[in-house]
Amino acid sequence: MTALFSKFRSIIRENISLSSYSTMKVGGPASFAAFPKDGNTLSALIAEARENKIRYIIVGNASNILFSDRGFDGLVIFTTAMREVHWDGISVTAGCGASLTGLSATATKKGLSGLEFAFGIPGTVGGAVYMNAGAYGSQVSAVLTESTYLRGTEILSRKAEDHExxxxxSVYRSTDDIILSATFTLTPKSPDEIALLAEKNMASRKAKQPLEYPNAGSVFKRPEGAFPGALIEQAGLKGLRVGGAEISEKHANFIVNRGNATADDILRLTETAQKEVYRRFGILLETEIIYIS
Ligand SMILES: Cc1cc2nc3c(=O)[nH]c(=O)nc-3n(C[C@H](O)[C@H](O)[C@H](O)COP(=O)(O)OP(=O)(O)OC[C@H]3O[C@@H](n4cnc5c(N)ncnc54)[C@H](O)[C@@H]3O)c2cc1C
Structure with a gap:
């Protein structure tokens, strides 16, 4: 290992393949990847990266990210080891790297309602707050009461109403702040009722989404009054393939990796869908998946 980041030896790796760390299973090498377990280590890592003019990015479970085939020339900080969870009555405070689906499953067992929508979303708590993840008529903003974040070397907190x-x-999309934890306040309900709703949501996911292939969730955001999947399907693009990537036969707002897809294959399909939907319907689809290059 180079002298760079040498004091973080136990949590840092050099030259890793990003494809193994993304749900899309696509992406070239990263010069460095780090897996800090707490906010202080995260802050120290960033300080060293800045001092040495190394680019860095924060990544949760990379379930909403497409990494470039050329990889990332810099430091990728994965938050997945920052996953402590503290339950306190009807509230729960979870580290940014905690699994959203795991939290939803525990809430169900405890008879606490509010996170049923999150069961099956394969991201972390930090990624979910950043994106205001949602499904089945609810979203993070409906249950979040507070978050803590790192700004420079300071740890600060933000009330629900200040999340924009x-x-x-969320407000985090327009700042460099790093979410460290989130507190959710839930509502007591019968565990059976909660489990029924979570299971119903999961069954609907399995029926409609191409979970059998690597993907990164919905490719496009929903435009006002329309569904991207329906528009792409009406444009005749369902099943279209470029290299190893496919506009899913099962749900046209998903691009799946049928084996050895590259990020460039996926970007070409994304652009084709955007152009064709615009040409036919005059609707400009905006991507939900974040491209990192
Ligand atoms: C099969 C499948 C189904 C999905 N279903 C849904 C769904 O129903 N609803 C939905 O909303 N999404 C869905 N998604 C997309 C994705 O799971 C969510 O957006 C999730 O919240 C992303 O979390 P993540 O940890 O993977 O974030 P990542 O993909 O790792 O990161 C997403 C963005 O968040 C930023 N980020 C992550 N952690 C932090 C942090 N701690 N501080 C600051 N910034 C941070 C990253 O820099 C990046 O810009 C689905 C994805 C898949 C693969």
Missing amino acids: FGYRT
């Missing part, structure tokens, strides 16, 4: 939540967005 919108459709798949």
Whole structure:
């Protein structure tokens, strides 16, 4: 290992393949990847990266990210080891790297309602707050009461009303702040009733989404009054393939990796869908998946 980041030896790796760390199973090498377990280590890592003019990015479970085939020339900080969870009555505070689906499953067992929508979303708590993840009529903003975040070397907190939540967005999308934890306040309900709803949501996911192939969730955000999947299907693009990537036969707002897809294959399909939907319907689809290059 180079002298760079040498004091983080136990949590840092050099030259890793990003494809193994993304749900799309696509992406070239990253010069460095780090897996800090707490906010102080995260802050120290960033300080060293800045001092040495190394680019860095924060990544949760990379379930909403497409990594470039050329990889990332810099430091990729994965939050997945920052996953402590503390339950306190009807509230729960979870580290940014905790699994959203795991949290939803525990809430169900405890008879606490509010996170049923999250069961099956394969991201972390931090990624979910950043994106205001949602499904089946609910979203993070409906249950989040507070988050803590790192700004420079300071740890600060933010109340629910200061998150500027919108459709798949929060205040974090327009800052360099790093979410460290989130507190959700839930509502007591019968565990059977909660489990029934979570299972119903999961069954609907399995029926409609191409979970049998690597993917990164919905490719496009929902435009006002329309569904991207229906528009792409009406444009005749369902099943279209470029290299190893396919506009899913099962749901046209998903691009799946049928084996050895590259990020460039996926970008070409994304652009084709955007152009064709615009040409036919005059609707400009905006991507939900974040491209990192
Ligand atoms: C099969 C499948 C189904 C999905 N279903 C849904 C769904 O129903 N609803 C939905 O909303 N999404 C869905 N998604 C998309 C994705 O799972 C969510 O957006 C999820 O919240 C992303 O979390 P993540 O940890 O993977 O974030 P990542 O993909 O790792 O990151 C997403 C963005 O968040 C930023 N980020 C992550 N952690 C932090 C942090 N701690 N601080 C600051 N910024 C951070 C990253 O820099 C990046 O810009 C689905 C994805 C898949 C693969």
